[in-house]
Amino acid sequence: MMSALELAAKVKASAKVLALNQSRCLRSSVSVTRPHPCGNLVHGLFFRTAATTTRRRDAAGSALKALSSRDERRGQGKYDEYEDWDFGGGGGFEAEEAPRARERRSVPAEVRCFDTAKICAQSGKGGDGQVSFRREKYVPRGGPDGGNGGRGGHVWVVAAKGLNSLSSFRNKIHFRAKKGAPGQGRNCAGAAGEDVEIQVPIGTIIRKAGMGPGFSRIEGGDEHEGGGATGGFGYSDVSEVETVSFDNSEANLSELDQLGSLELLREGERKLLLHGGRGGRGNASFRSSTNKTPRLSESGEEGIEEWFELELKLVADVGIVGAPNAGKSTLLASLSNAKPKIANYPFTTLVPNLGVCDKLGYKSIVFADVPGLLEGAHTGVGLGQEFLRHCERCNVLVQVIDGDSPDPLGDFHAIRTELDLFSESLAAKDFIVAINKIDIPGVLDRTRDLQEYLTENGIELHTISAAARQGIDPLLKSVDSVLLRFTKEQEQEFGSTYGGFVEDGFGPPEDELDRASEYKKLKREADKATTRRDFSDFTLHFEGATRTWLVKGRAFESYVQMTDWQYYQAWQRFRKIIKVSGLYNALKRQGIKHGDTVCIGAQTFEWNNKMDHDLSYGEWKDYMDAETKKE
Ligand SMILES: Nc1nc2c(ncn2[C@@H]2O[C@H](COP(=O)(O)OP(=O)(O)OP(=O)(O)O)[C@@H](O)[C@H]2O)c(=O)[nH]1
Ligand SMILES: [Mg+2]
Structure with missing residues (x-):
């Protein structure tokens, strides 16, 4: 062998x-x-x-x-x-x-576990069906009355507000739904196993482990091969x-099997990760005109155990990028309600921070402060470019320049190069430059060449002092108008709700009632799928x-x-x-x-x-x- x-x-x-x-x-x-x-x-x-x-x-x-x-x-x-x-x-x-x-x-664990995690989920086994016959005084041949077992618990993923990292999965990686209860005599069906919910931050992508990013189902492949990425066994x-x-119809496939990944972009969004096992049927279910006394029942279907990779791409409207110590966190603190750590040394911020800005009154904007970038970040210098992926979902970038740096123009080019090297889409995003620390005497003069360069190239420029909250409002207004322009462009291209987002940046307003009925519908569908x-x-x-x-x-x-x-x-x-x-x-x-x-x-x-x-x-x-x- x-x-x-x-x-x-x-x-x-x-x-x-x-x-x-x-x-x-x-x-x-x-x-x-x-x-x-x-x-x-x-x-x-x-x-x-x-x-x-x-x-x-x-x-x-x-x-x-x-x-x-x-x-x-x-x-x-x-x-x-x-x-x-x-x-x-x-x-x-x-x-x-x-x-x-x-x-x-x-890399420190805090950084490593911020936006990636690996978890193991297991759905519950279905309860066993029962073989039983009605035995009662004066009721001869009472007939079969063995009840069905309950279905095993499903595993759900839910996008929860208030979470902005995957680091909670450092402590807990196993999630198991409960078993369904066995059926009983007198036609009593077993209770369904309790579902399990995995709370993840908004913007999390979930893939089956080993699939890697970009995995997608190949048409005509074997669906039993976890999506048919290979189309052959090699034996x-x-x-x-x-x-x-064997029609490969997608009707029986879950969203995860069809697309290769699940993405949660709205608060409270819920998706089914694993089906619970079917409950076994009791002998009462097997009664037919030709078999009045069925002596058989089914065992419950085993639950599914699977490893998943989680990747977080923060959902924000605006990304704040720049060199270390440029004042990005200070800018986030002055724009929003966030309270990031601010200190006078590079790499104070190790993982991205989110902040919601309500200053405009009529809408809120979510800002993401990304750890500092150094020249050569693409080769792993500093914290590398890892965190730039969080800007991929941002619609606008604010590039903060330290006005007090020895070479502001050089800093500007270095960051642009890193953005270019990271991805074309990031480099192509609309951006505004904010020259910071203008409260320090001489900064405006020393950044003259940078200002000239930006003006010549038609790049929008603001001179600000994040610490003294100088120039913040004009910057915010510019950000707002660029965002508005972006939304309009997207609406023209993709219709009114591009990517699930509308003007307030949080997607369509959803009240609790809608969410509850959506959950019920999903649950019904999940239960139905387990009996197909x-x-x-x-x-x-x-x-x-x-x-x-x-x-x-x-x-x-x-x-x-x-x-x-x-x-x-x-x-x-x-x-x-x-x-x-x-x-x-x-x-x-x-x-x-x-x-x-x-x-x-x-x-x-x-x-x-x-x-x-x-x-x-x-x-x-x-x-x-x-x-x-x-x-
Ligand atoms: N004078 C002056 N100092 C500022 C200004 N903005 C930020 N700083 C100081 O610059 C230092 C760095 O600020 P941070 O906000 O931590 O900078 P950062 O870009 O987030 O740095 P990293 O997280 O390390 O990349 C702190 O000591 C701030 O007080 C400003 O407008 N004027
Ligand atoms: Mg910082």
């Missing part, structure tokens, strides 16, 4: 899909060791679990490694803590990442042989060497996990679903033989031609007893 490491080395040869495949291999190797949910019993009649013989275990193992099941689509980042493992075989992934990680470690010996009704199933949506893969068939499809995988195999009727139902969904015919068409292995999710079965013959309860029971003895 190919070991996990050999497998990984093989994958690494494909540099393009390196990062994804690496975690996929690790995930696969783990999924094989997962405990067998139903022991080695039950399907033995037409399907028998393959784990009883070494050959079969190996076959199932290698196929699972190649194409691991449910964890693969759900746990993209689950094993990313192993990202430092070196499997050899070249590839630039570690080579690029390692020095960066080392660099980050030398030569496992081939996809048949796809049945389409068995005719699966893909078949075949590994010739071990004669192993791998069935991939959400409905099948969760069905196999939720089935309580101790019931004869559960086995009968499975048999029916295989036929109705088209899986039986697809396997036959592809030439499945007696004794072949079939993997669905974490389960392995042995194909037995007896499946054409419907077994009685007695035969099934005898077989079960024999299997139990073997164990």
Whole structure:
């Protein structure tokens, strides 16, 4: 059998899909060791679990490694803590990442954790369904009354006001929603598990770990691969042989799966991160005209555990940039209600500060004071350019120049160069220059060459003293008019509510009522999505060497996990679903033989031609007893 490491080395040869495949291999190797949910019993009649013989275990193992099941689509980042493992075989992934990680470690934790975080979220498992029959005096044959289990708790992310950093995730990184309660007799359904809410600052972007910025879903890719960024597995010996009704429709995909990331831009905005597991159905739900006494129930669906990367890009209207000690924080304090730390040494501000300015009366403007930039910041000098990304969402920049600096013109050019090097969009933003500290005698004279240069080039200029609050109002008015111009331009280009923002900078006014009904709607949608199933949506893969068939499809995988195999009727139902969904015919068409292995999710079965013959309860029971003895 190919070991996990050999497998990984093989994958690494494909540099393009390196990062994804690496975690996929690790995930696969783990999924094989997962405990067998139903022991080695039950399907033995037409399907028998393959784990009883070494050959079969190996076959199932290698196929699972190649194409691991449910964890693969759900746990993209689950094993990313192993990202430092070196499997050899070249590839630039570690080579690029390692020095960066080392660099980050030398930066103070406050700075490192300000705008990036990694968290692990887990949705709740659904409650188990119950098998129960009504037993009451004078009510003969009371019928089935086993209730359904409650759904597991969902995981939500909510943009909370008052938070402006991700540093709270230094202390708490695990978020787990509660399990659904099991169903009870007398048709009592179990309670739904409690949801969990992760509070994040406005402007946070959430991605599945390992996806990296810019990840997006490739049309026609395999949705089970966490968005289909690869479109192939990179294995030569496992081939996809048949796809049945696999339409890649986006209807069943969450926003995160569709877009690759979630973005929270408005206060109170809420988005679903993970669905809770479905509650298992009790036997009352299986009652039908042909089966009045169903003796089967479902186990609750497992919750999803996944790692996510959080990135914060502050949402502000105006970014204040400049060299260290230029007076940026002092300007923020004089413009807004913020109280940033101000001191006469460079890099007083280590992380960006936000401030809301209400001075205009008719609207408020949000300012962001970004840590100082030095010449060569793009090469990591000073605090580097990391924090400039917070200006990407700003509409206007105010560039503060220290009038008392030995070379104000040089400072101006140095900052412009850093902005240019950071991104084109930042360099193209409207900006106003504010020459600060004019209260110091001689500053106006010493900055004459800079003033001339700016005037010649038509750049808007203000001379201010942030400490003495001199020239602040004219500066604010200019900022307002540039913002207004910007909004008008955007309105012409994109319509009235560009990017969700309107004139007040905070988006459309929303009262509590709207928010509550929006939340209810989202919750209803989330609950509905957890009950959707389409068995005719699966893909078949075949590994010739071990004669192993791998069935991939959400409905099948969760069905196999939720089935309580101790019931004869559960086995009968499975048999029916295989036929109705088209899986039986697809396997036959592809030439499945007696004794072949079939993997669905974490389960392995042995194909037995007896499946054409419907077994009685007695035969099934005898077989079960024999299997139990073997164990
Ligand atoms: N005389 C005078 N001093 C000022 C003025 N504005 C700021 N300062 C002083 O300049 C020093 C630096 O001010 P900060 O506001 O901390 O400067 P900064 O640009 O935020 O600096 P970093 O956060 O380190 O990048 C402080 O000692 C302020 O008191 C001003 O208008 N006049
Ligand atoms: Mg500062």
